[in-house]
Amino acid sequence: MGTQGEQQVNEAGHLMIDGADAVELAHTYGTPLIAYDVSAIRQQIRRFKKVFERNQVDYAVSYASKAFATVGMFQLVNQEDAHIDVVSGGELYTAIKAGFPMEKVSFHGNNKSRAELEMAVDHHIGVVILDNFHEIELLSEILKEKQQTIKVMLRLTPGVSAHTHKYDQTGQEDSKFGFDIQSGQAQKALQQVLANSQLEMLGIHAHIGSQIFEVNGFVMAAQKLVDLAADWQKKFNFETRVLNIGGGFGIQYTKEDDPLAPEEFVDAIVKAVQKQVTLRQLKMPAIWIEPGRSIAGPAGYSLYTIGSRKEVPGIRPYVTVDGGMGDNIRPALYEAKYEAVLANQATAKPDETVRIAGKYCESGDILIQKQALPKSQPGDVLVIPATGAYGYSMAPNYNRNPRPAVVFVEKGKAQVIVKRESYEDLVKLDCSFV
Incomplete structure (x- = not known):
């Protein structure tokens, strides 16, 4: 067996x-299809854990489930003894259905509803990450009614702007998320939480963005959080037990991307926190991280069948597949870049450069603008790697197209994790107009 770049190729090319043939997967389960390399998911979670254990730090690896949230994914994360964070009642309900341990669930979101918070309290989830003053009041009312307590953390905006797409930045002061440190909002929120005996203040959280390639922003955020922890211990005798520094570690989508290994970000963060804690003579807190993309992204593959072809004189040909923005909206939304390979000619040299188009009725439904490929035929299987994050989880039913099936592949064996939607599924919530 040989290797094409990072990808494995069998004797048939x-x-x-x-361990499973991508062409056979496409023929067995149909296309479009999303296939996950389960071993890759397990290995990345274990690599994160190893960093903490090597540094002898208490920790939690909390999978950011918005990247890809299904019953099967939650069960896989649980097998690896990791945590999850959820951002909606739907994700929390999925975790409940998966039998996920509720004490390992944290709940994010900047506009959690009363019903969502009640669900979190009723199921005794591990921690609610408070995002605003309205939420403190709402959760306090619910806890008073139910005569319960719950662990909480404060999400803070540390004033660190990550070098990434503007839609992926979340740590700057002008953000819809969290309590601003600079203006004193964060301190006011802390005082409100400490004054309520039904809220158990666990620690502080910051998330500076997504698809980040540089360590500096994380190190700066970690330093700011430790500074704040020292200040709050002095002023309020509050000991920060957990520093949650979020996620956002960049992954490789194309050959142009050159990110650090995700665990290298974590190693730098841990060492920065250890240094600052020692300088300020604080007790070392547990460090939590929330990787989503870096766990699910590289493990996912989108499989398509090639259909029509359009030749435009003087411009590259259009090669169309049977999926598109309905299963991966990121190219249309963010101009996200990917690369593709013909699964049945994985070792063949390119003959042409084409534009990979989707089947949706939108001019912007282009998956890849310029892709060098061997000459393809209708019926060939085209695969786009690194689509495991924010592909299926953002998939709409635009043009009344059903969403694809999802399979987990581990050591050559495939298992359906999400069934392919049928046309009947598309209309099951529709009501007749009489």
Whole structure:
């Protein structure tokens, strides 16, 4: 068996996904299809854990489930003894259905509803990450009614702007998320929480953005959080037990991307926190991280069948697949870049440069603007790697197209994790107009 870049290729020249032939997967389960390399998911979670254990730090690796949230994914994360964070009642309900341990669930979001917070309290989740003053009041009312207590953390905006897409920045002061440190909002929120005996203040949280390639922003955020922890211990005798520094570690989508290994970000963060804590003579807190993309993204593959072809004289040909923005909206939304391979000619040299188009009735439904490929035929299987994050989880039913099936592949064996939607599924919530 040989390797094409990072990808495995079998003797027939077919792309392999964790020991399974991608062409066979497409023929067996149909396309479009999303296939996950389960071994890659397990290995990344274990690499994160190893960093903490090597540094002898108490920790939690909390999978940011908005990247890809299904019953099967939650069960896989639980098998690896990791935590999850959820951002909606739907994600929390999925975790409940998966039998996920509720004490390992944290709940994010900047506009949690009363019903969502009640669900969190009723199921005794591990921690609610408070995002605003309205939420403190709402959660306090619910706890008073139910005569319960719950652990909480404060989400803070540390004033650190990550070098990433403007829609992916979340740590700057002008953000819809969290309590601003600079203006004193964060301190006011802390005082409100400490004054309520039903809220158990666990620690502080910051998330500076997504798809970040540089360590500096994380190190600066970690330093600011430790500064704040020292200040709050002095002023309020509050000991920060957990520093949650979020996620956002960048991954490789194309050959142009050159990110650090995700665990290297974590190693730098841990060392920065250790240094600052020692300088301020604080007790070392537990460090939590919330990787989503870096766990699910590289493990996911989108499989398509090639259909029509359009030749435009003087411009590159259009090669169309049977999916598109309905299963991966990121290129249309963010101009996100990907690369593709013909699964049945994975080792063949390129003959042409084409534009990979989707089937949706939108001019912007282009998955890849310029892709060098061997000459393809209708019926060939095209695979786009690194689509495991924010592909299926953002998938709409635009043009009344059903969403694809999802399979987990581990050591050559495939298992359906999400069934393919049927046309009947598309209309099951519709009501007749009489």
